[in-house]
Amino acid sequence: MNLMANILLNVIISFLVGSVLLGLQRKVMARIQMRPGPPIIQHLLHTFKFFLKESAFPKTAAMPFYIAITAMLCVIWVAAVIVGPVTEGSLLLFFAIYAIHKIVEHNAGSSSGSPYGKLSCVRAVFSAAAEVPLFAVLIIIYLKTGTMILSNIVTYQNQHGALLLSIPLAALMFFVLILSKSPYSPFAITKGKDIVSGYETEHFGLLRGYLMFSESIAWYMLLWIFLTVFIGGLNPVGYLIGMVVITAFVAFINALTPILNPNHSVMTQVTLAFIGIVGSVILLLY
Amino acid sequence: MDKLKAVSWFIFVISVASILYALIINPPNWIVYAISIVFIPLSILSFGLLSMARGKKEEEEDKRKEPFIGY
Amino acid sequence: MYDQIFYLLYILSFVIGSIAGLVFSYKKYTEPFITRNIDLIALILAIIGWMLVLNYPLISIIPSFVTIAIGVFLIAIVIGMRPGYGRYETIIGFALAGLIWILRTVIL
Numbered sequence: 001m002n003l004m005a006n007i008l009l010n011v012i013i014s015f016l017v018g019s020v021l022l023g024l025q026r027k028v029m030a031r032i033q034m035r036p037g038p039p040i041i042q043h044l045l046h047t048f049k050f051f052l053k054e055s056a057f058p059k060t061a062a063m064p065f066y067i068a069i070t071a072m073l074c075v076i077w078v079a080a081v082i083v084g085p086v087t088e089g090s091l092l093l094f095f096a097i098y099a100i101h102k103i104v105e106h107n108a109g110s111s112s113g114s115p116y117g118k119l120s121c122v123r124a125v126f127s128a129a130a131e132v133p134l135f136a137v138l139i140i141i142y143l144k145t146g147t148m149i150l151s152n153i154v155t156y157q158n159q160h161g162a163l164l165l166s167i168p169l170a171a172l173m174f175f176v177l178i179l180s181k182s183p184y185s186p187f188a189i190t191k192g193k194d195i196v197s198g199y200e201t202e203h204f205g206l207l208r209g210y211l212m213f214s215e216s217i218a219w220y221m222l223l224w225i226f227l228t229v230f231i232g233g234l235n236p237v238g239y240l241i242g243m244v245v246i247t248a249f250v251a252f253i254n255a256l257t258p259i260l261n262p263n264h265s266v267m268t269q270v271t272l273a274f275i276g277i278v279g280s281v282i283l284l285l286y
Numbered sequence: 287m288d289k290l291k292a293v294s295w296f297i298f299v300i301s302v303a304s305i306l307y308a309l310i311i312n313p314p315n316w317i318v319y320a321i322s323i324v325f326i327p328l329s330i331l332s333f334g335l336l337s338m339a340r341g342k343k344e345e346e347e348d349k350r351k352e353p354f355i356g357y
Numbered sequence: 358m359y360d361q362i363f364y365l366l367y368i369l370s371f372v373i374g375s376i377a378g379l380v381f382s383y384k385k386y387t388e389p390f391i392t393r394n395i396d397l398i399a400l401i402l403a404i405i406g407w408m409l410v411l412n413y414p415l416i417s418i419i420p421s422f423v424t425i426a427i428g429v430f431l432i433a434i435v436i437g438m439r440p441g442y443g444r445y446e447t448i449i450g451f452a453l454a455g456l457i458w459i460l461r462t463v464i465l
Contacts, residue, residue: 002309009361013364052339
């Protein structure tokens with residue numbers, strides 16, 4: 001198939017499935033908290049709605065940068081779709097994409113000029129403590145399989161079994177990463193309600209819809225990478241079931257935990273990373 | 287048409303044209319990657335800038351003022 | 358290649374079905390969820406939808422992707438109904454279709 005058509009197809013699929021999964025996450029959270037919750041389609045409808053709303057660009061915003069940074073978020077997650085489902089390329093590119101996502105959170109907050117944005121910008125740098133586990137996961141995968149290319153990792157798993165069973169602590173660290181990227185999670189300090197909406201506070205209307213669009217793609221891609229790297233060799237139905245199960249599990253955790261304060265959030269992630277890294281090295285050696 | 291609408295139309299037309307170019311004429315892979323990474327987000331952004339509602343001109347100054355300026 | 362296009366078709370039919378279910382159920386039910394009655398139309402739609410999705414090889418006249426797409430549309434109408442409604446119908450539909458699936462694949 002034409003490469004461009006393949007890319008467009010995968011971008012649209014990841015947007016739609018990601019939005020429905022995020023809506024499902026809200027639904028499961030609500031049910032656990034004993035309320036009906038919004039319809040599953042709500043996240044998708046809100047994304048479309050925001051494109052029709054009136055947007056005002058605040059006076060304190062650093063002007064072309066304030067809009068360009070939202071386009072940057074979409075750029076990196078479209079690149080993730082290209083590296084992932086389309087070409088099954090290198091995992092190091094995902095690390096770069098994740099790092100740039102952190103930079104986007106930082107700059108979206110600081111370019112808006114509002115104090116809530118500035119606090120979120122600082123917290124985004126602070127929560128780069130979650131980057132360490134990601135890098136460690138990549139190194140552990142490389143030490144185990146000898147490659148960082150996704151297609152080779154899938155081939156390795158076809159021969160030697162799922163990586164979830166052979167390097168479970170790396171999977172746990174990656175799961176903590178997914179957890180920190182999910183809405184209302186205990187590690188979501190950049191978007192906590194104590195700072196209104198964090199770096200998204202001053203991005204209204206169209207820009208908010210644009211950020212939601214990119215976040216849907218991000219959610220789908222994080223789950224896709226987890227399933228490909230740690231389980232591998234799934235058909236599309238398997239991916240869908242896996243994504244629904246992970247989303248429901250994440251929603252379960254998010255419904256029952258508060259948002260930790262920034263210090264506790266970072267220390268929890270660092271502690272889990274330490275346990276994960278030391279444990280994985282021990283498991284690899286023996 | 288004010289400046290924002292003109293720029294948005296310009297970017298939208300260029301983005302859609304380049305995506306169609308990549309779809310119809312199959313250029314080498316690296317060109318397709320470059321076009322998709324740059325122009326898919328720009329097309330969505332410019333489409334949004336065209337579809338968003340605009341308020342009245344005289345209210346715009348009030349909406350852009352922020353309450354925390356001046357500390 | 359076609360796999361991806363079918364996947365897009367299914368997710369689109371899920372989205373459109375959800376929106377349709379939301380619109381119709383808001384017109385039909387005026388109260389937020391109070392009653393625990395099972396709606397007959399939703400029950401029939403759920404049973405037909407889950408049957409079409411899980412047991413699509415039984416219908417050989419039309420291509421399988423059309424069967425699954427219509428089934429997903431019907432499932433989405435019931436799942437996407439006003440929050441609180443449509444739970445029991447979905448579970449009953451899934452259970453009945455799952456039973457037939459087990460009979461079909463495991464026993465026969």
